[in-house]
Amino acid sequence: MSDGVLAAIIAASATVFASVLQLRSSFGKELAARTMTSSSRRKSRLPFMIVCAMLGGAAVGGFALSQWLTEHERVVQSELQRALQERINTMSRTESALEKTRAEIEAGLLREQGMQGVVVMATVGPCKPPILLNTPALTAAAGETAAQMPSQPATAQAPSSTCSEADASPITLCATIPAEATLTEVELYTRAAGTDTPWSNARVMPGQELGQARFSEKPTEITEGSTTKQVCEGFVQWSAEHGHVARMLVRYTM
Numbered sequence: 001m002s003d004g005v006l007a008a009i010i011a012a013s014a015t016v017f018a019s020v021l022q023l024r025s026s027f028g029k030e031l032a033a034r035t036m037t038s039s040s041r042r043k044s045r046l047p048f049m050i051v052c053a054m055l056g057g058a059a060v061g062g063f064a065l066s067q068w069l070t071e072h073e074r075v076v077q078s079e080l081q082r083a084l085q086e087r088i089n090t091m092s093r094t095e096s097a098l099e100k101t102r103a104e105i106e107a108g109l110l111r112e113q114g115m116q117g118v119v120v121m122a123t124v125g126p127c128k129p130p131i132l133l134n135t136p137a138l139t140a141a142a143g144e145t146a147a148q149m150p151s152q153p154a155t156a157q158a159p160s161s162t163c164s165e166a167d168a169s170p171i172t173l174c175a176t177i178p179a180e181a182t183l184t185e186v187e188l189y190t191r192a193a194g195t196d197t198p199w200s201n202a203r204v205m206p207g208q209e210l211g212q213a214r215f216s217e218k219p220t221e222i223t224e225g226s227t228t229k230q231v232c233e234g235f236v237q238w239s240a241e242h243g244h245v246a247r248m249l250v251r252y253t254m
Contacts, residue, residue: 015054015058015061015062016055016058016059019051019054019055019058022051022054023051023052023055026047026051029047107254110178110181110254111253111254114177114181114184114251114252114253114254115251115253116251117185117187117249117250117251118175118176118177118249118250118251118252119175119247119248119249119250120173120174120175120247120248120250121173121245121246121247121248122171122173122235122245122246123193123243123244123245123246124171124193124235124237124243124244124245124246125193125243126239126240126241126242126243127163127167127168127237127238127239127240128163128240129162129163129167129240130163130167162240163212163238163239163240164238165214165236165238167238168236168237168238169236170234170235170236171234171235171236171246172232172233172234172235173232173233173234173235173246173248174222174230174231174232174233175230175231175232175248175250176224176228176229176230177228177229177230177231177250177252178227178228178229178252178254179223179224179225179226179227179228179229180254181229181252181253181254182252182253182254183219183221183231183250183251183252184251184252184253185249185250185251186206186219186231186233186248186249186250186251187203187248187249187250187251188203188204188205188206188215188233188246188247188248188249189202189203189204189246189247189248189249190202190204190210190211190213190215190235190237190244190245190246190247191211191244191245192211192239192242192243192244192245193242193243193244193245194242194243199247202247206218206219206233211237211239211244212237212238212239213235213236213237213238213239213244213246214235214236214237215233215234215235215246216233216234216235219231219232219233219250220232220233231250233248
C-alpha cells in the first residue's frame with residue numbers, strides 16, 4: 001500500500017471516529033428527549049441527520065481522496081517510465097553513433113595502412129650444397145665382358161661448394177590485408193644478409209634473379225576468414241656463401 005493511500009485511510013478513519021462520537025452523543029440526547037413532546041422529538045432529529053450526512057460525506061471524501069492519490073501516483077510512475085525509456089533510447093543512439101564512429105576510424109586507418117603498405121620480411125640462410133657420390137671408372141680388360149667386371153662400391157666425395165636453384169628450399173612470405181580490400185601493388189626486394197644496401201636499390205621484379213635469389217612470378221591471394229585474406233609470394237635463394245633478406249611490400253585500396 002502506498003503512502004498516499006495510507007494517509008487517506010487514516011484521515012477517513014479519524015473523520016469516521018469523530019462522527020461516531022458525535023452519533024453516540026446524539027443517541028444519548030435522543031434517549032433523554034423521549035420524554036419530551038412529539039414536536040420536540042422532531043426538532044431533536046436534526047442533529048442526527050447532520051451527523052449521518054457528515055458520515056456519508058467523510059466516506060465519499062476519503063474514497064475520492066484515495067482515488068486522487070492513486071491516480072497521481074500512476075501519473076508519476078508513468079512519467080518515470082517515460083523518462084527511463086527516453087534515457088534508454090538516448091543511450092542506444094549514443095552507442096550506435098559511437099559504433100559508427102569507431103567503424104569509420106578503423107576504415108580510415110585501414111585505408112591509410114593500405115596506402116603506406118604492409119611490409120613482410122624474412123631472412124634465409126645460405127644454401128647447403130648437396131653431398132655427391134663418386135663411382136670410380138671401371139675398365140674392362142681385353143676379352144672380358146661387362147658381366148665379368150667386378151663391381152666397385154660407391155665412395156663419398158666432399159660436398160660441393162655450390163648450389164643450384166633446385167637444391168634450395170623455397171619459403172613463402174604472406175601479408176594479411178582486409179578481405180574486402182583490392183590489391184593494387186606488390187613490391188619485392190632482396191639483398192645479401194648482413195649488408196646495408198638501401199632497399200630502394202634492392203628492388204626486383206617478380207621472377208627476376210638477383211644474386212642467386214628469385215621471387216615467384218606472381219603473388220597469390222588466400223582467403224583467411226570472413227574479415228581478412230593473405231597475399232603470398234614465394235622466395236628461393238641458392239647462394240652457398242651468404243644468406244638473403246627478402247622483403248615484400250603490399251599496397252591495397254578499400
